[in-house]
Amino acid sequence: MSLISSLIHPTEAEKHVAQRPRYDIEETDNAFGLTVFLPGVAKAGLEITDEDGELHVKGKRSAGVPEAAPALHRETSDASYELVLSHDNTVDTGKIVAELKDGVLRLSVPKAESAKPRKIAIS
Amino acid sequence: MRYIQLTNPETRGLAPTALGGRHGELGLDDQLDWLFGTALSGFAGVARGGQFPVDLYQDKDNTYVRAELPGVTPDAINVELVNGSLSIQASRKVKSVAGEEEASFSRLVNLPDDVQADKVSAAYENGVLTVTLPVKEEAKPKKISISVN
Numbered sequence: 480m481s482l483i484s485s486l487i488h489p490t491e492a493e494k495h496v497a498q499r500p501r502y503d504i505e506e507t508d509n510a511f512g513l514t515v516f517l518p519g520v521a522k523a524g525l526e527i528t529d530e531d532g533e534l535h536v537k538g539k540r541s542a543g544v545p546e547a548a549p550a551l552h553r554e555t556s557d558a559s560y561e562l563v564l565s566h567d568n569t570v571d572t573g574k575i576v577a578e579l580k581d582g583v584l585r586l587s588v589p590k591a592e593s594a595k596p597r598k599i600a601i602s
Numbered sequence: 603m604r605y606i607q608l609t610n611p612e613t614r615g616l617a618p619t620a621l622g623g624r625h626g627e628l629g630l631d632d633q634l635d636w637l638f639g640t641a642l643s644g645f646a647g648v649a650r651g652g653q654f655p656v657d658l659y660q661d662k663d664n665t666y667v668r669a670e671l672p673g674v675t676p677d678a679i680n681v682e683l684v685n686g687s688l689s690i691q692a693s694r695k696v697k698s699v700a701g702e703e704e705a706s707f708s709r710l711v712n713l714p715d716d717v718q719a720d721k722v723s724a725a726y727e728n729g730v731l732t733v734t735l736p737v738k739e740e741a742k743p744k745k746i747s748i749s750v751n
Contacts, residue, residue, distance in 0.1 A: 516672045516673070516729075517672065517728075517729070518670035518671070518672040518728065518729035518730050519670065519728055519729065519730045520728055520729075521727075521728050541728065544657075544659045544666040544668055544732060545661060545666075547661060548659040548660060548661035548664070548666060549659065549660065549661070550657060550658065550659050551658040551659065551660050552656070552657065552658040553657050553658075554655035554656055554657060555655045555657055555668075555670055580673075581672060581673050581674060581675070581726075581728070581729045582670070582671075582672035582673065582728045582729015582730065583672045583673040583729060
């Protein structure tokens with residue numbers, strides 16, 4: 480056992496730790512657009528919740544190859560994905576639209592009316 | 603375009619190391635290459651093009667290559683067997699501030715010699731490409747029964 484492989488290879492306990500997925504956030508006047516990369520996650524393994532100003536995205540990977548097949552080389556992990564984003568409640572959480580396609584989750588989070596830019600007319 | 607070559611798993615021996623991985627059997631240079639290659643792929647890889655992570659599995663019937671390619675349409679994936687290596691190329695349209703640009707990814711994976719090249723199949727599901735490569739019949743372990751008189 481070398482030092483480097485002991486650093487790279489997780490122990491059994493570490494395998495249960497969730498992995499933060501790669502994500503992007505875009506902002507427009509009316510909404511936030513969130514793109515989360517979740518390769519290997521099917522619709523059934525995805526859970527999106529919003530509570531106390533925190534948006535949680537949890538994704539469980541589904542196995543792609545027969546489980547009995549031993550791995551020769553791994554660059555990915557089996558850990559679930561978990562992303563927590565906090566917001567200041569100026570979003571309309573009731574109108575969040577989510578779409579999962581080809582391992583990419585796209586969330587549209589509309590801003591609350593009070594947070595949208597307003598043009599003030601000068602009388 | 604950049605090709606990253608995996609070390610041929612056959613050259614690493616078949617007994618798993620104490621940690622279940624095979625990297626313990628590589629030299630320090632290989633380990634550093636592997637470590638930094640993987641670390642760097644994490645930044646630009648999936649989002650902007652370049653490398654993507656690949657897993658290699660093998661059971662007695664098949665070798666499986668599993669590649670994470672989220673957001674790529676199956677039409678934009680090209681899988682080819684070239685001289686015993688598996689070439690995976692894919693492209694994805696990426697929206698950015700500057701407009702829409704195309705990101706391309708490619709990777710060359712060295713395969714064991716006993717792959718049956720004409721029976722390769724590939725499937726894409728949930729952003730993961732799985733290529734199944736059957737092992738040649740003559741390479742499979744055969745049980746020879748000995749009759750005792």
